[in-house]
Each structure stands twice: as C-alpha cells, then as structure tokens.
Amino acid sequence: MKSDQKERSKKYFNPYFGGVLLGLLLLLTFYITGRGLGASGAVKSTVVTAVHAVTPEFAEHSHYLSKFISDDNHPMNNWLVFEALGILAGAFLSGALSGRLKLKVEHSPKITSKRRLIFAAFGGLLFGIGSQLGRGCTSGAALSGMASLATSGFIAMITIFGTAYVFAYLFRKNWI
Amino acid sequence: MNLKYSLLAAILVLLGFVLLILPAKEQLSETNPEVLQYELGEVTHFISVDKVAERIINQDPTLLLIDVRMADDYLKYSLPGAENIPLEDILNPDWADLLGQIDRDIVFYSNADVYAEQAWMFARRKGYKNLFVMQGGLNNWFGTIIKPIEPTETSSAKDIETYRFRKAASIYFCGGQAVVSEANPQDAIVITRKKKKSKVEGGC
Amino acid sequence: MGPLISRGIIGSEWDLVIAILIGFAFGFILESSGFSSSRKLAGVFYGYDFVVLKVFFTAAIVAMIGLLYFSYLGWIDINLVFVNPTFITSSIVGGIIMGVGFISGGYCPGTSFCGAAIGKIDAMVFTGGMFIGILIFSEAFPLFENLYNSGNLGSVKITETLGISAPLFVFIVILVAIPLFYIVTKIEKKIKKVNY
Numbered sequence: 001m002k003s004d005q006k007e008r009s010k011k012y013f014n015p016y017f018g019g020v021l022l023g024l025l026l027l028l029t030f031y032i033t034g035r036g037l038g039a040s041g042a043v044k045s046t047v048v049t050a051v052h053a054v055t056p057e058f059a060e061h062s063h064y065l066s067k068f069i070s071d072d073n074h075p076m077n078n079w080l081v082f083e084a085l086g087i088l089a090g091a092f093l094s095g096a097l098s099g100r101l102k103l104k105v106e107h108s109p110k111i112t113s114k115r116r117l118i119f120a121a122f123g124g125l126l127f128g129i130g131s132q133l134g135r136g137c138t139s140g141a142a143l144s145g146m147a148s149l150a151t152s153g154f155i156a157m158i159t160i161f162g163t164a165y166v167f168a169y170l171f172r173k174n175w176i
Numbered sequence: 177m178n179l180k181y182s183l184l185a186a187i188l189v190l191l192g193f194v195l196l197i198l199p200a201k202e203q204l205s206e207t208n209p210e211v212l213q214y215e216l217g218e219v220t221h222f223i224s225v226d227k228v229a230e231r232i233i234n235q236d237p238t239l240l241l242i243d244v245r246m247a248d249d250y251l252k253y254s255l256p257g258a259e260n261i262p263l264e265d266i267l268n269p270d271w272a273d274l275l276g277q278i279d280r281d282i283v284f285y286s287n288a289d290v291y292a293e294q295a296w297m298f299a300r301r302k303g304y305k306n307l308f309v310m311q312g313g314l315n316n317w318f319g320t321i322i323k324p325i326e327p328t329e330t331s332s333a334k335d336i337e338t339y340r341f342r343k344a345a346s347i348y349f350c351g352g353q354a355v356v357s358e359a360n361p362q363d364a365i366v367i368t369r370k371k372k373k374s375k376v377e378g379g380c
Numbered sequence: 381m382g383p384l385i386s387r388g389i390i391g392s393e394w395d396l397v398i399a400i401l402i403g404f405a406f407g408f409i410l411e412s413s414g415f416s417s418s419r420k421l422a423g424v425f426y427g428y429d430f431v432v433l434k435v436f437f438t439a440a441i442v443a444m445i446g447l448l449y450f451s452y453l454g455w456i457d458i459n460l461v462f463v464n465p466t467f468i469t470s471s472i473v474g475g476i477i478m479g480v481g482f483i484s485g486g487y488c489p490g491t492s493f494c495g496a497a498i499g500k501i502d503a504m505v506f507t508g509g510m511f512i513g514i515l516i517f518s519e520a521f522p523l524f525e526n527l528y529n530s531g532n533l534g535s536v537k538i539t540e541t542l543g544i545s546a547p548l549f550v551f552i553v554i555l556v557a558i559p560l561f562y563i564v565t566k567i568e569k570k571i572k573k574v575n576y
Contacts (some may be wrong), residue, residue: 016184016561018413022435025405031455032390032398034383035462037406039489043507047514051441056451057520064521082396086403087410088497094411095498097480103499106418117505120418123485124492124506126477128513131489133528134474138482139490141471143436145464147443149546151465151536156475161424163479168385168425171483175422176574185558191445192554195547198452206459269381355441 011098026147033079036144040131044068072089080127108175119174134160194353206303219295222311223283224319226338229345232256240280241310246285255285255317256349263291266298275304285310285317324345382456407494416494418486418502419574425483427571430564437557444550468531485509 013021029037048068052059059065069135078095095101131137136145142160145153181283215221232255241258243250250260261271263286275282284299284307286308292309300307312320319325324342327335384390388397413435414420423429451458482488487495487506495503517524539546 012414012431013409013412015413015431016438017183018409019435019438020442021409022406022413022439023446025402026439026443027446027450029402030443030461031382031383031404031450033395034386034460037402037490039493040510043489043510044514047417047511047518051515051518062518062521064518079395079399082399083403083406084493085500086400087406087407087493087538088403089400090404090407090409091416091494092407092496093404093412094408095416098412100416101410103391103501105501106495107502108419109383116502119484120502120505121509122488123481123483123487124509124511125513125516126481126509127485127487127489127506128479128510128515129517130474130479130481131510132474132514132517133470133524134478135426135467135471137490138436138488141464143440146440147447148463149444149447149462149539149549150463150466150536151533151538151541152464152471155466155468155471156478158455159472159475160479164425164483167480167483168481174427174484175419175486176426176428176572181561185561188441188445188558191449192547192551195445195448195452196551199549269454316575 011100017135023147024030026144030144030147036140036147037083038080038136038140038144039079039087040127040137040140043128044132045078045081108173111174116174119171179263186298207301212297212301215300216297221308223281224309224311225317226341228255228285228310229319229321229342229349233345234346238280240277240282242275242282242284242295243286244284244291249287253314253316258285261295263295267302268322270352278305281306281308283308284312286313288313288315298357322349381454382450383460386457386460406490407497410491411494411498414492416498416500416503418491418495418500421488421491422483422486423574427567428574433564434561437560441554441557442551444553448546448550457543463535463537465535466531466533467529468533470528470530473527 019076026036029035045068048059048065051062051065052069059069092101105113105116107113127137131141135152136142136156138156138160141156142153145156147153227233228239228241232241239257241255243254243260244263244266245260246262247260250258253261255259261268261274262359265271266275282299283302286292286295289309289312292313296307310317321342324346329340331339331356358363381389385392385395385398410416414431415435420429421432424432447456447458448454478488479507485492485506487503489507489510492503492506492510496507509547521528537546539549544552
C-alpha cells in the first residue's frame with residue numbers, strides 16, 4: 001500500500017539529513033579525540049578479554065591476541081567498547097521512540113528464517129576475519145578513514161562495496 | 177522537495193569551492209629523526225656569542241633571538257631584541273608564525289646550553305628551519321662579551337682583534353662612548369649609544 | 381585547539397564518558413536512518429534502497445569539509461588527527477572478505493549493533509559470527525601473519541597517493557556525489573519496491 005510505505009518511511013530520517021548528522025558527529029569525534037568512529041574494534045576487544053579470562057595463557061601466547069593485552073590497560077577498558085555500548089543504547093532509544101522494537105528475524109519472504117540466520121552467521125564470520133585483515137570495518141576504516149583522507153579508508157570503501165556488488169547477483173535470492 | 181535538495185547541493189558545492197580558492201597555509205612537515213640526529217652532531221647548528229654580538233650591533237634584521245628561560249629570568253635580563261618563549265611552551269602552535277619565519281635565523285639561548293639545545297631539538301623535530309643555539313648561552317655571553325678576557329702581550333694579532341671587538345661590544349651593550357684604538361685608528365670600531373628597551377637591564 | 385584530548389584540553393578521564401555519549405549519538409542516528417534493517421542496507425546492491433550510499437557519502441563529505449575548514453581556521457591540528465596506516469595487500473584482501481560478508485550477512489559491525497539493539501535476531505547472530513570470526517583469525521594467525529603485515533605504506537593520505545591537494549580532492553568528490561545522488565534516486569523510483 002502506497003500510504004503504508006510512506007507511513008513507514010516517514011518514521012526514518014531523510015537519508016541526507018541522517019548523513020549530515022552523522023558527518024557532524026564524525027567531525028565532533030575527530031575534534032575531541034583525534035580519531036574517528038569504529039565498531040569492529042569493540043568486538044575484537046571483547047574477544048581478547050573473553051579469551052584472556054577463560055584461558056589466560058592462550059591469550060598471552062597467541063601471536064595476535066597478545067598484542068592487545070597490556071597489564072595496566074585492561075582491554076575491556078577500551079574506548080571502542082564503551083562506544084559500542086553507547087551505540088546499543090542509542091539505537092535502542094531510537095527504535096523505542098519509533099516503535100521499531102521487535103524481536104524477530106528479518107528476512108525476505110522468499111526464504112526461511114533459518115536460511116537467513118545461517119547466512120547472517122556466515123557473513124558475521126567473514127566480517128570477523130576481514131575486519132582484522134582490513135584493520136577496521138565500514139565505520140572505522142572506511143567512513144572515518146575517508147573523512148581523515150586516509151588512503152586506507154578509500155581502499156576499504158572500494159573493496160568492500162565493490163566486492164559486495166560483484167557477489168550481489170549470487171546472493172540475490174536472499175534479498176529480493 | 178527538489179528545491180530543498182538543490183539548496184543543499186548548492187551549499188556543498190559552495191563550501192567545497194571556497195576551500196579550493198582559499199590560499200594555502202604553509203604546512204609544517206616534521207623532520208626525520210635521522211636528519212635530526214645528524215644535525216645535532218654538526219657544530220654548524222651552534223652560533224658563537226661573537227657572531228651574535230656582531231649581528232645585534234649591526235642591527236641585522238635576519239637575526240631572531242629566542243630566550244627559552246622562564247619569564248621572570250627574561251624580564252630580569254635578556255639580550256636586546258630577544259623574544260621570550262619558555263622551553264615547555266616551544267611547541268605551542270601560537271608561536272608557529274614566529275618560529276616559522278624562513279628568512280630569519282632563529283637563535284635559541286638560555287643560561288648555559290642545555291635548555292637551548294632542548295628547545296632546538298623540539299623545534300627542529302617539529303619541522304622549523306634555520307635554528308641555532310648560541311654556544312655557551314648567557315654565561316658565555318658574560319664571560320666573553322661583557323667581561324672579555326684581556327689578551328697578554330704574547331697573544332696573536334687575531335686574539336687582540338677579537339678582544340678589541342668584544343670590549344667595544346661590551347660597552348655597546350652596557351652603554352658608553354666610542355672607543356678609538358691608539359695603535360690603528362682606522363681599525364676603530366665606532367659605537368653609537370642606542371636607546372635600550374626598558375626591560376633589558378642589568379648584567380653589566 | 382583540537383583534538384581536545386590529544387592536546388590535553390579535556391582530561392583523559394573523560395575519554396570513556398565521551399565514548400559512550402558519542403556511541404549513543406552514533407547508534408541513534410544510524411538506527412533512525414534505517415541502518416538497523418539488513419534488508420534496507422542490502423538495498424544499495426540491488427537498487428531498491430540507496431540509503432547506505434546517501435548517508436555514507438553525505439557523512440564522509442560533511443566530515444571531510446569540516447576537518448579542512450577546522451584545520452584552516454586553526455581549530456584543529458590536522459597533524460594530530462589519526463590517519464589509518466595503509467597495509468595495501470592486507471587491506472584489499474580484508475576488504476574483499478568483508479564485501480562477501482556484507483552481502484551475505486546484510487550487516488556490518490556498527491549496524492549489527494543497531495539491529496541487535498532493537499531485537500533483530502539476525503543481527504545478533506551476525507555479531508556472534510563476528511566474535512567467532514575474530515577467534516578463528518587469532519587461532520589461524522600464523523597463516524595470516526605475513527599477509528597481515530605486508531604492504532605497509534605507512535599513514536598515507538589519499539592526497540599524497542593521487543598527488544592532488546586536499547581541497548581539490550574534496551571538491552571533486554562533491555562534484556561526483558551530487559549527480560550520483562540524483563541518479564540513484566531515479567533508479568530507486570524505477571526498481572520494484574520492497575516491503576520490509
């Protein structure tokens with residue numbers, strides 16, 4: 001229904017408005033901290049802390065994880081983790097105000113929930129690996145990188161979106 | 177709706193265009209640590225008190241003296257025309273315009289060499305150029321210029337020459353009339369009394 | 381003069397408080413723009429919803445312009461702004477992997493947090509997948525190590541790589557983005573609407 005569609009899209013911000021807001025927030029973040037935003041780093045910190053808590057020797061011997069452990073700076077005490085907590089709270093409030101809070105699996109009607117969840121897990125897994133190699137994700141490396149005119153930001157942007165476009169045809173059944 | 181977007185687009189283009197036509201600011205690029213280490217070892221970053229005295233007397237506009245001691249010390253006594261930037265304030269961007277002058281020789285000095293050297297290092301690392309340290313600092317200044325060591329009869333002509341220069345300079349900096357040497361009148365250094373800044377006092 | 385924390389104008393005790401506040405605003409804006417919906421996000425790849433492109437590019441441009449103006453006005457010391465170092469091979473391979481992850485999972489880390497916050501189970505699963513992915517990466521790190529550390533070009537800026545000035549670059553990006561926005565809006569209208 002056309003009016004239904006309009007009703008729903010009215011609840012979302014105008015994308016350019018959202019973009020300007022986000023850009024201003026990014027600018028403010030740089031102004032205060034000298035760094036941009038980020039997201040994958042928070043998950044990485046959580047992994048480091050969790051592994052360190054469960055099997056400390058493993059974490060210390062791990063070539064990769066040990067880099068991020070230091071005695072005085074408890075990895076959980078990490079800027080990105082607190083930022084991520086903020087993201088959860090902020091998104092929750094926004095969803096609450098717009099009536100979008102609902103426990104569900106969002107998927108195309110053409111596929112099952114189960115299929116969607118499998119692909120979500122798969123996608124998350126890849127993003128976990130990819131974000132470490134790429135030293136960031138779309139928020140950290142791409143968005144903040146581009147804002148600071150870092151070459152790595154543009155590389156991240158182009159490779160992530162470029163690859164997604166290339167594989168879009170393959171995954172089309174999941175979405176449309 | 178279309179008007180709103182066109183307006184936004186126009187604003188963005190305008191902002192970008194303004195950025196484009198703004199005159200470019202001198203960007204300071206940091207000095208490579210290896211270069212820094214090399215320069216530190218070279219004696220050429222030192223300037224002698226004699227040279228400094230000569231340039232002050234000649235009112236050389238390309239000389240810029242920076243006293244890196246605390247403000248109190250600077251106010252009690254400092255060299256004529258010197259600016260005061262305390263050591264810990266050296267990297268403050270407020271001084272960027274002063275220290276960034278590429279057509280002047282910037283000479284750091286303190287009581288001895290230590291603070292001036294540190295100031296030189298910080299400023300050089302940051303990327304400023306034409307930086308020097310007055311060798312021996314104010315201690316050397318007093319011992320050489322203000323109270324020059326008298327040469328003996330067996331000293332070389334050059335040493336006597338240097339002494340004469342320093343004696344004249346001493347009088348210049350402490351106020352006085354011209355001194356004419358009896359031996360070689362044509363070599364006399366003529367000093368004229370200058371009006372001194374009120375804050376530069378003492379030391380004589 | 382910014383950055384405020386690097387220059388000591390705001391004490392680093394505030395660091396984490398600021399992190400939460402900024403994160404809060406980030407999450408709020410993302411969710412309100414629709415980034416909590418995987419189908420909306422995937423729309424950029426199929427043409428039915430270009431919200432990702434519009435928000436992303438607008439944000440990047442606003443921030444780019446903002447930083448340049450701030451730097452020119454002396455409000456921020458641009459040399460203290462962190463420039464993500466370029467590890468070219470690692471970055472490209474990582475980007476490709478993330479690209480596949482994006483199109484199959486329909487989220488990226490930041491947006492998955494938003495989705496999870498409003499109850500989307502697929503977003504939560506995505507986040508869990510990321511956790512495991514990072515674990516796998518650290519387990520298999522010896523395999524990846526060479527790739528991870530290869531191609532280090534240092535903190536290169538795009539202006540050095542392309543050899544043009546920052547204002548010129550930003551201006552070109554703006555000139556490219558505006559017709560692009562116009563085109564994608566037209567495409568959106570033509571493609572079959574998807575009901576989320």
